[in-house]
Amino acid sequence: MFQVRIHGRGGQGVVTAAELLSVAAFREDRHAQAFPSFGSERTGAPVVAFCRIDDRPIRLREPILAPDALIIQDPTLLHQVDVFGGLVPDGYILINTSRTFEDLGLGDFVRDFSAAQLCTVPATEIAMKHVGRPLPNAALLGGFAALTGRTSLESVNSAIREKFPAKVAEANVLAAAAAFEYVAREKAEVAHA
Amino acid sequence: MLKQIEGSAAVAEAVGLCRPEVICAYPISPQTHIVEALGRMVSAGKLSPCEFINVESEFAAMSVAIGASAAGARAYTATASQGLLFMAEAVYNAAGLGLPIVMTVANRAIGAPINIWNDHTDALSQRDCGWIQLFAEDNQEALDLHIQAFRLAEELSLPVMVCMDGFILTHAYERVDIPTQAQVDAFLPPYEPRQVLDPADPVSIGAMVGPEAFMEVRYLAHAKQRQALELIPAWADEFRRIFGRQSGGLTHAYRTSDADVVVVALGSVLGTIKDTVDEMRAGGMKIGALGITCFRPWPLAAVREALAGAKCVVVLEKSIAIGMGGIVANNVSASYAGRPDSVHTVIAGLGGRAITKKSLHRVFSQAMEGMLGPLTFMDLDHALVERVLAREREQRRSGPIAEGILRDLGVVGAKIG
Numbered sequence: 001m002f003q004v005r006i007h008g009r010g011g012q013g014v015v016t017a018a019e020l021l022s023v024a025a026f027r028e029d030r031h032a033q034a035f036p037s038f039g040s041e042r043t044g045a046p047v048v049a050f051c052r053i054d055d056r057p058i059r060l061r062e063p064i065l066a067p068d069a070l071i072i073q074d075p076t077l078l079h080q081v082d083v084f085g086g087l088v089p090d091g092y093i094l095i096n097t098s099r100t101f102e103d104l105g106l107g108d109f110v111r112d113f114s115a116a117q118l119c120t121v122p123a124t125e126i127a128m129k130h131v132g133r134p135l136p137n138a139a140l141l142g143g144f145a146a147l148t149g150r151t152s153l154e155s156v157n158s159a160i161r162e163k164f165p166a167k168v169a170e171a172n173v174l175a176a177a178a179a180f181e182y183v184a185r186e187k188a189e190v191a192h193a
Numbered sequence: 194m195l196k197q198i199e200g201s202a203a204v205a206e207a208v209g210l211c212r213p214e215v216i217c218a219y220p221i222s223p224q225t226h227i228v229e230a231l232g233r234m235v236s237a238g239k240l241s242p243c244e245f246i247n248v249e250s251e252f253a254a255m256s257v258a259i260g261a262s263a264a265g266a267r268a269y270t271a272t273a274s275q276g277l278l279f280m281a282e283a284v285y286n287a288a289g290l291g292l293p294i295v296m297t298v299a300n301r302a303i304g305a306p307i308n309i310w311n312d313h314t315d316a317l318s319q320r321d322c323g324w325i326q327l328f329a330e331d332n333q334e335a336l337d338l339h340i341q342a343f344r345l346a347e348e349l350s351l352p353v354m355v356c357m358d359g360f361i362l363t364h365a366y367e368r369v370d371i372p373t374q375a376q377v378d379a380f381l382p383p384y385e386p387r388q389v390l391d392p393a394d395p396v397s398i399g400a401m402v403g404p405e406a407f408m409e410v411r412y413l414a415h416a417k418q419r420q421a422l423e424l425i426p427a428w429a430d431e432f433r434r435i436f437g438r439q440s441g442g443l444t445h446a447y448r449t450s451d452a453d454v455v456v457v458a459l460g461s462v463l464g465t466i467k468d469t470v471d472e473m474r475a476g477g478m479k480i481g482a483l484g485i486t487c488f489r490p491w492p493l494a495a496v497r498e499a500l501a502g503a504k505c506v507v508v509l510e511k512s513i514a515i516g517m518g519g520i521v522a523n524n525v526s527a528s529y530a531g532r533p534d535s536v537h538t539v540i541a542g543l544g545g546r547a548i549t550k551k552s553l554h555r556v557f558s559q560a561m562e563g564m565l566g567p568l569t570f571m572d573l574d575h576a577l578v579e580r581v582l583a584r585e586r587e588q589r590r591s592g593p594i595a596e597g598i599l600r601d602l603g604v605v606g607a608k609i610g
Contacts, residue, residue: 018366019199019366022197022366022367023197023366025197026195026197026368031367031368032197032366032367032368033365033366033367034365034366034367035360035361035364035365035366036360036364057368058367058464059331059463059464059465059467059468060464060465060468060550061361061461061462061464061465061548062465062547062548062549062550063547065549065551
């Protein structure tokens, strides 16, 4: 089982991101379970959503306490919420920011992580460019596909097209592709460093 | 057709396939997505003939369902928590009048203190109202139970409540198999009412009944529920033949045949319990689980049989009979032929407190070792409770309990579990 926890703020499409990821996994004939942390749907309030992916039916209903991957949609949460709580030692971290882990003050925290598991991507800027609204979720899923290889960009796109009307979907597909490219480039740079 | 959709959307599709003629509801979390989806189906003309009636309260929702059902329409509504309590008088009337309404209860805690999260105290508060109560373990079963519920309700002329865990199921995206209209039509015949308000053949429904016959009317309600104990497993079999999967029935036994400890529970927590059982089995411990799918009527014989070989029974329930202990446990005790002190109540998950495998491991291991007490509040913060008690000892005007506890606890926005 692969467990993903997504942190963000109400209004950033955090819950939708988890749902889309589950649909992407479903498109690949895998079992997936997405659910929100309930009750805090106020705009701007910290929101958590979860997605489990497995090759067999998922029965577990507890919140994801030991995620294999973290997607952080809003870096301002780093000082407010224990976003890294329970992250497995070799887990993936994807943060929506134009800054680096070092800039964010996370240099010490990620020292023991494999650099190939860590990535930042300016998903809000990418979303503003392609979608015209500060909704970084689709872009981050593109970045997630590039970072982890746990789902393909095609499956993410197919989930986006299922969820949104055609015009909005295509804008988000472009954002996901741009973030995918960005992360793939960053990974290649790490591999060559 | 396999789909990856939200539990509420899956239930709405199932209800739609059952060809309801009147849907009435008042929105309350976490049921809202179900009736919103049905409302969209009606306004798009996908459900026809069907009238979606917006009402001003839950009391009105059940009253409209009663009127619609008495007029011969297949009627559906959904509610949760305070909504169920607000309609309680009409809930009893629907059962007393024998009207086959189907209602989803998206289980949620009851206030005060106000809490929108999941537990089972709402549905269990209505356990003696005369409705059949079915509990879904996952979204596939939630979907399937609605189809079975209409058949059961209409055959017996009794209302049926399908209970599904609020948020944990209603808001979870998972894989469900949506049946075809032909499959549902093959299982669920058109509604043929036993009683109907028909101007061409006038009757009155709802007469006053005095001491001369009230007992008999109540006895018949009880006898009908006992009849359901025969029909429910038979129809689960028929459902399997048509739909190709096991859903519903009275109980689900999991690895109980040689189990020393059997854990009894309702609803979605069974998934987490089964995972825990598998892990403990891998460690050589003889433990199993018994899911109660049909809580009313209470399947006494089925529960007794499933627990026959158990040395110790743990009832893990998301409900509480305040001043007494467990509600489900009380029912289980009545069905357990072993020593009554071998039934242990574990109250867990009230108001949405996460039920984790880690805590289940701890409690079940205690049961295996004979160290579990008769009544346990799983993951209770004893220090927090002690602070309130100390405050109450120290000062007469100790203030409201809930607000005091929140002050003691500080900011909780940072908590993930």
